[in-house]
Amino acid sequence: MTSGNSSGHRAHLAHHFSESSQQSESARMGMWIFILTEVLLFGGLFVAYTVYRSANPEMFYNAHKHLDIHLGTLNTIVLITSSLTMALAIRSIQLNDRKKSIKLLATTFALAAVFLIVKYFEYSHKFHLGQLPGKFYTYTGIEGSNPHIFFSVYFMMTGLHGIHVIAGMIAISWVMRITIQGRLSSEYYTPMELTGLYWHLVDMIWIFLFPLLYLIG
Amino acid sequence: MNKIPEVNYLNADRGIKSWLFTLDHKRIGLLYLFSIMAAFLLGGVFAILIRLELLGPGKDIMEARTYNQIFTLHGAVMIFLFIIPSIPASLGNFILPQMIGAKDVAFPRLNLLSWWIYMFGAIFAVISMSAGSVDTGWTFYTPYSTTTSTSVVAMTLGIFILGFSSIFTGLNFIVTIHKMRAPGQTWFRLPLFVWGLYATAIIQVLATPVLGITVLLLILERVAGIGIFDPAMGGDPVLFQHFFWFYSHPAVYIMILPGMGIISELISTFSQKKIFGYKAIAFSSLAIAFISFLVWGHHMFVSGQSQLASAIFSFLTFLVGIPSGIKIFNWLATLYKGKIRFDTPMLYAFSFLFLFTIGGLTGMFLGTLATDVHLHDTYFVVAHFHFVMVGGTVMAFFGGLHYWWPKFWGRMYNEIWAKISIAFTFVGFNITFLSQFLLGAKGMPRRYYSYLEQFQSLHGFSSFGSWIMAVGFIIMAIYLIYAVFKGPPAGDNPWGALTFEWRTTSPPPKENFKETPTLTHGPYDYDKIIPKRTI
Amino acid sequence: MSGHSTHENRHVVSFKTYLATGTALLILTAATVGVSFIKLGGWNAIAAVGIACLKAILVAFVFMHLLYDKKIFLVIFSVAIIFLTIFLALTMFDILSRGEIYPDYEEPIEKNAVIYKKAEPAPTGEPVEDSTPKNH
Numbered sequence: 001m002t003s004g005n006s007s008g009h010r011a012h013l014a015h016h017f018s019e020s021s022q023q024s025e026s027a028r029m030g031m032w033i034f035i036l037t038e039v040l041l042f043g044g045l046f047v048a049y050t051v052y053r054s055a056n057p058e059m060f061y062n063a064h065k066h067l068d069i070h071l072g073t074l075n076t077i078v079l080i081t082s083s084l085t086m087a088l089a090i091r092s093i094q095l096n097d098r099k100k101s102i103k104l105l106a107t108t109f110a111l112a113a114v115f116l117i118v119k120y121f122e123y124s125h126k127f128h129l130g131q132l133p134g135k136f137y138t139y140t141g142i143e144g145s146n147p148h149i150f151f152s153v154y155f156m157m158t159g160l161h162g163i164h165v166i167a168g169m170i171a172i173s174w175v176m177r178i179t180i181q182g183r184l185s186s187e188y189y190t191p192m193e194l195t196g197l198y199w200h201l202v203d204m205i206w207i208f209l210f211p212l213l214y215l216i217g
Numbered sequence: 218m219n220k221i222p223e224v225n226y227l228n229a230d231r232g233i234k235s236w237l238f239t240l241d242h243k244r245i246g247l248l249y250l251f252s253i254m255a256a257f258l259l260g261g262v263f264a265i266l267i268r269l270e271l272l273g274p275g276k277d278i279m280e281a282r283t284y285n286q287i288f289t290l291h292g293a294v295m296i297f298l299f300i301i302p303s304i305p306a307s308l309g310n311f312i313l314p315q316m317i318g319a320k321d322v323a324f325p326r327l328n329l330l331s332w333w334i335y336m337f338g339a340i341f342a343v344i345s346m347s348a349g350s351v352d353t354g355w356t357f358y359t360p361y362s363t364t365t366s367t368s369v370v371a372m373t374l375g376i377f378i379l380g381f382s383s384i385f386t387g388l389n390f391i392v393t394i395h396k397m398r399a400p401g402q403t404w405f406r407l408p409l410f411v412w413g414l415y416a417t418a419i420i421q422v423l424a425t426p427v428l429g430i431t432v433l434l435l436i437l438e439r440v441a442g443i444g445i446f447d448p449a450m451g452g453d454p455v456l457f458q459h460f461f462w463f464y465s466h467p468a469v470y471i472m473i474l475p476g477m478g479i480i481s482e483l484i485s486t487f488s489q490k491k492i493f494g495y496k497a498i499a500f501s502s503l504a505i506a507f508i509s510f511l512v513w514g515h516h517m518f519v520s521g522q523s524q525l526a527s528a529i530f531s532f533l534t535f536l537v538g539i540p541s542g543i544k545i546f547n548w549l550a551t552l553y554k555g556k557i558r559f560d561t562p563m564l565y566a567f568s569f570l571f572l573f574t575i576g577g578l579t580g581m582f583l584g585t586l587a588t589d590v591h592l593h594d595t596y597f598v599v600a601h602f603h604f605v606m607v608g609g610t611v612m613a614f615f616g617g618l619h620y621w622w623p624k625f626w627g628r629m630y631n632e633i634w635a636k637i638s639i640a641f642t643f644v645g646f647n648i649t650f651l652s653q654f655l656l657g658a659k660g661m662p663r664r665y666y667s668y669l670e671q672f673q674s675l676h677g678f679s680s681f682g683s684w685i686m687a688v689g690f691i692i693m694a695i696y697l698i699y700a701v702f703k704g705p706p707a708g709d710n711p712w713g714a715l716t717f718e719w720r721t722t723s724p725p726p727k728e729n730f731k732e733t734p735t736l737t738h739g740p741y742d743y744d745k746i747i748p749k750r751t752i
Numbered sequence: 753m754s755g756h757s758t759h760e761n762r763h764v765v766s767f768k769t770y771l772a773t774g775t776a777l778l779i780l781t782a783a784t785v786g787v788s789f790i791k792l793g794g795w796n797a798i799a800a801v802g803i804a805c806l807k808a809i810l811v812a813f814v815f816m817h818l819l820y821d822k823k824i825f826l827v828i829f830s831v832a833i834i835f836l837t838i839f840l841a842l843t844m845f846d847i848l849s850r851g852e853i854y855p856d857y858e859e860p861i862e863k864n865a866v867i868y869k870k871a872e873p874a875p876t877g878e879p880v881e882d883s884t885p886k887n888h
Contacts, residue, residue, distance in 0.1 A: 016321035016397075016728070025822060026323045026396040032825045033388045036832040037426040043836040044430030044460060048445055050840060051456055051847050069785070076781050084774035087765075087815045094764045134450060135442030146451030152443035156434070200815045207807045210781075215788035217796020395824065423835050459843045510838055514846065524853040526846035 012188045024190050031194045035201050038164075042205055045157050049212060052149050059144025063151070064216040066131060066142065068122060072214035075118050076206065082111035083203040086172075090196050096186040098179060105176045105192075108199065112169045119162055126151070157209055164202045171195045219708035219751055221627040225724040240325035241727060246311030247625065248332050253307055256298035256339065263291035265687060268649075268680040274667050281666040285352035288664060292355030293346060293372070297379050298339045300610055301468060304475035305421075306331070306386050308617045309414045311625065313390060315718035316408050318399025318736075320728040323392040331385035334378060342375025354664065356465070359446040359457040363438050370439050373432040380425045380432075383471075387421025390414055399717070401736030408716045408740040409498050413478020416502035420467045420474070420509060428464035431457070455521050462513035470509040472606060473573075474502055476613030477544055480566050483616055484548050485741045486714040487563035488555025492741045494547035501540035508536050518589045527586055534584035541577050545570065560712065561635040565616030568643050572608025576601060579654070594664075597657025600650045607646060615642075615693070622697060623711045627723040628704030629752055634696040641689030648682025708751025715748060716740045763820040773814040780807050 017023040053060045089104035130138030133155045137148030175195045178184060184192055226243045236244055266287050270277050279287070314322055322328050345351070349368025353361055362369045394407070394415050435457070437443050444450030446457045485492040492498065514522060514530030522530075548570060557563070579601040583589050592598060623629050652675045657663075661672050668676065710719040715738065721730050738745055784803040788796060813819040818826050 014325075016319065016323075016325065018733075022396055026392050028821070028825065029392045029395060029828070030324060030327075030388055032828045033391055033422050036828055037384055037388075037422050039829075039832040039836060040423060040839075041426040041430050043839055044427050044434070046836070047460075047840050047843050048434070048456065050844060051453065052445065052451075054844065054847060055453075056451070073781065073785055077778060080774065080777045080781065083777075083811060083815055084770060087770050088767070091764060091767070091770065094762070133441060134438075134444035134447075146444075148444060149451050152445055156437065156443065160433075197816055200811050203815075204808045204811050207811065208801075208804045211784050211788070211800035211804050215784060215796075215800050217788045217790070217792060217800065419831075423831070427839065453847075455846075456843070459846065463839055463843075510835055511842070514842065517846075521850075523846050523848075523850040525849040526842070529845070530842075 012190075020188070024188075024193075027190045027194060028197070031197050035197065038201055038205075042157075042160065045153070045160065046208070046212075049153050049157065052153060053216075056145050056149065059142065059147050060150055061216050062144050063142050063147050064213065066126075066129075066139075067154070067214050068125070069214050071118050071122050072210055075115050076210045078111050078115050078118070079203045079206050082108045082115070083200050085111065086196050086199045090189065090192055093179070093184055093189045093192055094186055098182070098185070101184075101192075102176060102179050105172055105179065109169060109172045109176065112165055112172070116162065116165060116169075119158065154213055157213065161202070161205055161209060164205070168195075168199050168202050171198060219706035221706050222722045222724070222726065224726065225627070225722065226727050227626075227724050229727045238329065240321070240329055242314050242322050242325065242328060243311050243625075243725065243729075245325075245328050245332055246307050246309075249302060249310060249335070250307035252332070252336060252339065253299050253303050256294055257303075259343070260291055260295040260299055261687065261690065263287050263294065265683055267291060268683040270666070271668075271676050272680045273677075274670060274673060276667075282350075282352065284666045285354075285664075286347070286350050289352050289354050290343075290346055293376075294343065295606075296355050296468075297342065297376055300472045300606060301383060302335060302386070303472075303610065303614050304479065304617065305390065305414055305417055305471075306335070306382075308479070308614070308621060309390065309410075309417075309475060310386070312621060312718055313393065313411060313414055314397065315721065315725065315729050316411050316716055316740075317394065317397060317402050318717050318730065318734045319393065319397035320730070320733075321397075322389050323397055324389050327385050327389055331382045331389070334385070335382035338375050338378030338382060341378060342372055345371030345375055356461065357435065358461070359435065359438070359454040360448065362435060363446060370436050373435055377429055377432045377436075380429045383421050384425045387418035387425070390418040391422065394418075399733055399736065402717075405496065405499070406736060406739050407499075408478075409481035409492065409495070409502075410475070410478035410716075412499040412502050413475045413481070416506040417471050417474045419503075420471050420506050423510070424464045424467040424471070427460060428468075431460040431464065434460070455517065458517050458520055458522075459513070462516045463510070466513035466516065467506075467509040469602075469605070470505055472610045474505060476569070476610040476617075477502065479613045479617040479620070480548060480569050481544075482714075482716065483562050483566040483620060484551050485743070486620075486712050487560060487566070488552050488557045489713070489743045489747055490551055490555035490741075491744050492547070493550035493553075494543070495741065497543050498547050501543045504540040505537065508533070508540070512537060512584075515584050515589070518586055519593050531584055531586040531589075535581065537584075538577070538581055545574060545577075561630075561632060561639060562616045562620040562712075564636065564639050565612050565619065568639065569609060569612040569616065572604050572612060572646070576604030576606075576608050579604065592657060594662055595657035596653040596661045596663055599663050600653035600657060603650045603653070608650075615639075618697075620712065621718075622700065623707030623752075624718060624723050624725070626701045626704070627706060628700050628702075629707040629711065630700035630704055631696045634692060638689045638692040638696070641685055641692065643689075645682045645685030645687070645689055649679050649686060650682070652676075652679040652682070705752075710748055711750060711752040713748045713750040715742060715746070719748070763817075765814065765817070765820065769814060773810050777807055777810055780810075 013020050013023055017026070085104045085107045089101045089108065092098075092101035092104060126132065130136075131151050132138070132148075133152035134148050137151060139147070172195055175184075175192045178191060226241055230239070236248065239245060239248075266278070267284070270279055270284050270287075310322070310328065314320065345368050349371055351367045351369060351372050353365060353367070353369060357369060357373060394411060398407070434443075434445060438446050445452040446454050448454055481492060481498055512530060512534045514526055515534045518527045518531070579597070583592055583598060583601055619630070619635060656672055656675045656679070659672070661668060707723055709721070709723050711723075712719070717734055718725075720734055780803050784800055787799045787803070790796075792799065812829060818829065
């Protein structure tokens with residue numbers, strides 16, 4: 001049906017593309033390459049994690065007990081659910097059900113906020129105890145060499161992830177806005193699709209952070 | 218008589234805003250070209266200052282502290298502001314969409330954003346380096362960079378910002394090459410410059426994020442004392458070098474791969490012969506891109522890396538020689554029995570072949586574990602990478618600049634002055650850097666402010682060469698700028714080349730082609746047709 | 753509900769598939785938490801990373817449509833994983849093999865690190881970790 005160009009369909013086509021499928025595929029490809037760069041950005045932190053865990057295995061085990069596994073699990077469930085609602089929001093817009101799509105986006109946004117609130121409580125607890133990165137580390141209850149390294153790694157990984165959650169929330173609220181304005185439909189929903197890809201990436205990174213930080217056996 | 222088309226991309230829109238906020242890839246390419254040439258001038262001035270200071274042992278024109286800042290500025294400006302964006306962002310931006318028969322790159326806004334980020338990051342980095350008197354060298358190794366009192370944080374933040382501009386360009390090019398090709402432009406009919414840019418773009422998007430996280434960690438280390446590079450806190454400064462070189466070694470191929478692409482174009486065009494081993498050259502670009510990620514440990518042979526790892530990195534380093542050799546031999550085979558014409562771009566291509574081969578082979582010496590222990594951090598290394606970077610990339614860049622200059626402006630430069638200029642540059646370059654091989658082999662360490670009397674004559678010789686090279690560049694700047702305004706019209710296809718960009722007018726119209734071109738022959742089918750030269 | 757497609761012939765994944773994927777992800781989360789309480793030695797880490805990979809594959813293939821979309825996106829994603837693995841593997845190879853040929857080189861950095869501590873007295877040959885954590 002690519003040649004059956006309705007006028008609404010044409011309106012989204014930039015001058016240098018010849019077909020809207022070319023345009024939307026380009027956009028998705030760009031997003032996937034962006035995801036690739038994100039994977040390698042976080043990759044540096046995963047490498048640092050592996051290096052220091054292999055250097056101090058005992059300490060990592062002792063230190064990880066000070067993370068709250070219940071809150072960690074709760075946040076994992078929250079993020080996975082938000083990923084599901086995001087995927088369903090895109091499905092709704094594909095089927096031209098704008099209202100349902102907006103509701104699902106709002107749910108995703110709310111779940112992201114819940115994630116950050118839980119994170120806030122975890123962080124403030126650690127600040128209170130002095131379980132802080134590097135030279136700010138004042139806690140004394142962890143055995144093993146250099147326990148501050150664990151918290152350096154913990155705060156860098158979850159902190160960078162947290163920034164990505166905030167960026168995702170900004171993107172979701174923007175997509176929600178343009179959906180409410182009626183600018184997205186089953187004909188053209190690229191912004192929502194790209195935001196979805198980004199949001200799933202944020203979920204995916206947390207899927208790795210959770211066992212690596214909270215569940216050291 | 219050639220005529221310049223009345224309406225073209227240069228005069229289609231007027232006013233400063235139509236340039237600063239343009240979405241036309243050709244204008245963005247030119248904006249990038251002006252910016253990186255400014256960076257090249259800046260870095261060049263620093264280079265001359267370094268050579269002046271090294272004219273004699275002891276103090277000549279500046280204090281030791283200033284000298285350390287100047288070589289840091291020279292390195293950082295040349296690497297991050299000039300050579301990494303040089304070919305892809307300027308020539309690539311201008312030529313790539315035309316070569317594949319597209320109206321523009323896939324994401325024109327991202328392209329413009331990339332330039333703005335580049336400008337912001339560049340100004341930010343230069344100001345913070347000079348105002349904050351950073352003296353870490355462009356590599357900003359820990360633990361010095363985390364303990365010095367200079368403004369390393371601001372400088373690395375500037376580099377972090379510049380990284381985004383590089384990623385955006387790479388991302389844009391990959392999508393453009395995949396999605397924007399004209400009908401009939403199959404993968405194996407793409408000009409080899411496009412293959413070079415494609416391999417470059419892959420490295421840009423894969424490696425640059427790691428530089429991003431490296432400088433973020435360095436900044437956090439300085440600001441928040443997280444201790445992961447601080448040995449006193451159980452951190453490992455050698456890990457910083459792993460992070461740094463995982464980006465910076467592949468970055469060396471960000472610099473050279475597009476240059477190799479240009480050389481493929483030049484050699485085929487000016488020998489009027491089908492390129493020999495098209496697929497071998499195309500795939501060797503991808504092979505270099507891949508291998509570049511396996512060899513970074515050869516910068517760390519004497520850094521406390523495990524000996525076993527060093528041996529393996531040394532072995533892997535030799536693999537780079539294979540695809541590079543494939544390219545050199547294919548270019549030589551293309552020249553064989555070709556109708557060679559010695560136009561200026563071709564002279565740059567010959568310079569490239571000569572200088573890059575020396576640079577590449579001395580790289581093998583340095584990749585050899587046992588030899589490197591002796592040559593590490595001497596002028597041998599300095600000479601080696603200047604042969605690759607200046608003798609390779611810069612020669613290719615200027616070759617490309619001369620090749621496409623008539624396409625940019627529709628006007629031709631003065632061929633005689635161009636030949637005088639390259640003679641100065643080539644001779645000056647060899648005097649400057651061949652002497653540094655000797656210095657290094659005799660044990661002169663790099664980055665030293667003063668030296669023993671016995672090195673004086675070679676240092677003096679090297680400084681003398683740098684002035685000759687500078688004269689060459691100044692002549693080039695003059696006749697190229699003159700050509701923009703007063704040069705004779707060049708015509709659409711001054712060199713008689715077959716790639717797409719020569720099928721449109723010089724300078725091209727706003728959307729490159731009056732109608733989307735269709736492919737009738739390959740980019741190097743000189744065995745089928747030989748187009749007439751318009752000059 | 754499956755078999756829908758938009759005007760661009762884009763596949764619309766059925767509601768059931770999404771729900772099943774979400775459920776599977778939650779079950780795997782429960783599994784990874786459960787496994788972490790069983791003492792398996794080195795297998796704990798392998799199980800944790802293995803389950804995480806499985807979850808990531810589910811997210812990428814279903815939620816991010818890698819299974820249905822252009823195969824080039826799968827290639828891009830795989831390239832990211834491959835190069836991350838190279839980064840991790842070669843760095844870890846260095847870290848783990850230090851000191852194998854010349855034992856003196858084993859952990860040279862931390863043991864000599866005292867020279868970077870300006871305020872502290874001269875090194876006694878003791879590992880630095882005894883002096884941290886500080887600020888009790």
